[in-house]
Amino acid sequence: QVQLVESGGGLVQPGGSLRLSCAASGSILSFNTMHWYRQAPGKEREWVAGITSGGSTNYADSTKGRFTISRDNAKNMVYLGINSLKPEDTAVYYCNAWRSPNYNYWGQGTQVTVSS
Numbered sequence: 150q151v152q153l154v155e156s157g158g159g160l161v162q163p164g165g166s167l168r169l170s171c172a173a174s175g176s177i178l179s180f181n182t183m184h185w186y187r188q189a190p191g192k193e194r195e196w197v198a199g200i201t202s203g204g205s206t207n208y209a210d211s212t213k214g215r216f217t218i219s220r221d222n223a224k225n226m227v228y229l230g231i232n233s234l235k236p237e238d239t240a241v242y243y244c245n246a247w248r249s250p251n252y253n254y255w256g257q258g259t260q261v262t263v264s265s
Contacts, residue, residue: 152254157169167261169231173225183246184244185242187261198212215234231261241261
């Protein structure tokens with residue numbers, strides 16, 4: 150089974166940027182889609198963005214154009230760039246890998262805190 154490890158989180162001021170990384174222990178091409186989710190304090194886990202094995206991307210409406218998901222198949226890495234960070238972006242961000250018909254893997258998450 151694949152292992153996913155997120156990194157790149159931390160404390161950032163509002164308006165700043167972060168690039169989160171998700172390192173997979175195996176080929177991410179083994180999965181139909183890779184995703185980022187987040188869970189803010191007191192809220193349910195929320196889907197943020199997804200990218201297919203072919204590179205097609207889609208985003209949650211809540212991102213409002215500030216998030217960019219990308220992948221590097223050769224490095225088995227998935228990234229999430231976040232621009233113009235807001236306090237509302239404060240959450241634990243999780244990497245997810247999905248493969249049909251019923252394979253679904255999660256990382257442990259990386260904390261993003263947006264505060265002055």
